[in-house]
Amino acid sequence: MTAQNQFGAIERRSLLKAIGAGAIGATGVIGSSATTAATNHDQTYYENPLYGPDFADPTIHRADDGTWWAYASNMSYSQNSDEDLVPILSSQNLVDWTYEGEAFTARPGWLYGSVWAPDVHYYDGQWVLFYALWPREDDDDLVPGIGVATSETPAGPFTDHGEILSNPDHPYPGNTIDPYFVEHEGTLYLFWANFAGVYVVELTEDLQDFRSETFQQIAGYAYEGPTIFHRDGYWYFFGATGDCCDGFDSTYEVEVGRSENLLGPYHDRDGTPMLERDEWNAGPTHLGDDERFIGPGHGDVAVDDDGSYWFLYHAYDTDGPETADVYGWPPARQLFIDRVYWTADGWPIIGGDETPSMSAPVPNLGQHPAPVDDGTYRIVSVDGRVLTVDGTDEGASALAITATTADESRAQAEWQVSRLSGGEYVLENAASGHVLEVENADTSDGADVQQWPWHRHPTQRWYLHGGSNGTYHLENACSAKFASAENESTANGMNVIQSSWNGGDGQRWTFEAVDDGDGPPPIGDNANAPTDITGDGRYEDVNGNGTRDVADVVDFFENLESPAIQDNVEAFDFSDNGRVGTSDVVRLFENL
Structure with a gap:
């Protein structure tokens, strides 16, 4: 066999x-x-999706009190009044989410646009929100870019500090969206992407400007929605690739690269440099479709108390709506979460089998x-x-x-x-x-x-x-x-x-x-040592014959004062009072 x-x-x-x-x-x-x-299976499991019908491009950060805060794009083009200016959710367990309102009380004033792809961090005593501003109605006369806002609390409201970076400010093609902030060894970095490469530039100390001499590319044209984090000697790049927004026909997925240095070079699991990945969905998939869930991607990574890693992202549920409102837009990209497992040589496997989970063990299970x-x-x-x-x-x-x-x-x-x-x-x-x-x-x-x-x-x-x-x-x-x-x-x-x-x-x-040989010795005239047949640390099988019956009670009672019992109190303290006596004989009998 x-x-x-x-x-x-x-x-x-x-x-x-x-x-x-x-x-x-x-x-x-x-x-x-x-x-x-x-x-209990029901008590230790959650089901995807967690929130919907629209919570795209989620980012996550944890407050000092243990509360998780998540922020997302809202892409309604149909009605100004329908567009949340960065919807905010909170959770105590990464699974049950509560709507908390919007990050902004008014649209950032430097461009009439929709707020996309927020990236939130707690830095230097304040909550910092990086965001992309995309022209409403795709107005080609307006130039998209990345701005920054701050708040004293994760629930906002956030005070906008204006634009940091837009298309004319850097030497690269494509639009300037999908920000991701990293502080490393005192240097502040802003990554961005939009299927024209993934790039990075250093920021000034106030986070409101960039250092023009520090531009660098880290990945090819295949990606947007970057997430950058450090684990066990490597920097990891999680990038979204494919079509995000074609409903159930979307081809979005997550590909991964890593490097020993923050600025690269990054290579994927096949050893290909990420700078050479210019074609959608061409590299190894770390999170892709299954029969029900479509287009997973553009998320953020969280680490729970038990040290487990989690990827918060959006995807479509084909058992649910394809669009989020009656106007046929935005696409119904709902909130998902999945465990990130790690191989022996340090590559992530999202969801266990690299597809979204319909149901999975809850976060922080290791603390249960x-x-x-x-x-x-x-x-x-x-x-x-x-x-x-x-x-x-x-x-x-x-x-x-x-x-x-x-x-x-x-x-x-x-x-x-x-x-x-x-x-x-x-x-x-x-x-x-x-x-x-x-x-x-x-x-x-x-x-x-x-x-x-x-x-x-x-x-x-x-x-x-x-x-x-x-x-x-x-x-x-x-x-x-x-x-x-x-x-x-x-x-x-x-x-x-x-x-x-x-x-x-x-x-x-x-x-x-299985008795490891460290249990109590044989009791009385028995040839066999007692065994713990229930696995609870108590040796109810006093005569060691593999069963628990009246004969065990008799042997226990007749030898109650023997060293074999009195020197092994933990093994025979059936009443759990810290000593062995007649109450334990009674309890052993009652438990037959």
Whole structure:
């Protein structure tokens, strides 16, 4: 049942192998008491889109009180009164958003135009809003440009300070829109783009003028909507490419470059210099269409408390409107958010599979209580079969086998389970040292679940969601599908695959902690040491025979004062009062 792992036409396995196989020890597997806590799927999930029908070109920044603030373009050409002058949203969790009003009380006066592509930062004690001003009704007699405004509070109103930069001010072709501000080592930079290249110039200290001798190009004609940020030794450029505004026929997507230096040179994942990318949608896609969501792009990056990265962007929902109002304009580009995962060699994978998520685990999940503590477990299906692998080789398939068969190759049926900072889990096989993943990073129903060396791709990350009777669902972070016995079969030795959620027993698993040898010694005349069969750090199986029954209560009571019990209070403190006594005998009996 061991399958060769090849990617075929798209060669995604080649990509993963190129990423490199690191040691699973980097995840910090820790032997600990095996406590569990219910994690309800509905409580830990959000659904895209988050806000609409029009919140284009979003930018985001967080206030000191923890509130997230988002700002967007509004592109109504039909009625002046319909045009919000930079709509503002606030959120406590990056998912639930509240409309707060507009950034401006009146249009910036230096050009009669629509305010596009805001970029907001907190700098030097004030909220700073960079924005593009595009001539209303596409008036060719007016020249678009970038301005700046400031406010004491993120909700505004913002005071406009006028134009910084427009087309005649720089030596490059194209219009001057889509600003993005970066402060680095005391120097202030303004990036901009509009399918005529991505450029940068230094700003003066008051942010209201530019230094003409500092112009530079960093990417080719293919891009607009730049986002620039630093992570782990690299500067990343997220650029939008393709047609943004043709409704459901839009071709927008996100491509990425990176550099060790802010000003470049930037290269994409294929190694191509971003300066050479002059054709729409020609580079590797990091966020593109799926069957429902169209034209994702032009967003901003946020980092949550648990260290996870998130991309806030706009896209179309084909289950919703194509335009935002009765006039047929603007296009209904709604607000989306998706997790940014990172490969072992530092490339972003947005949304797990590089398409917008319809539903995904909430931000900051790593700060929620852990459903299962780090430790070594047997992962057992509801019908009693144990999750194992067909050998120790790379690519060996995961199987569901009977407990008797699993005892013959015990280590292959044991998993070192460790939670990552973002809330997902890595499952490392105790025999092989490889981790559980979905074959070829496949996102379709029926894809085989296998083991491969750790390379950090989302296909090797699993979310655990609590179900009924202490069971859990194992959801793959790349595909959003669930580990299940093939065809829902209960036969011994069936392959484990991924499938869409169906609520059946075939997708429900329990985590049985494996005794690490540090538990209490045998009690009384018993030959076997007690075991923690529920995974809660308490050794209810006092006689070590693998079950919890009246015989355990009797042995516990008869040996209550023995050193084997009194020297292991934490293991037998069933009443949770810090000591072991008759109340624990009663509690053990009550819990049978």
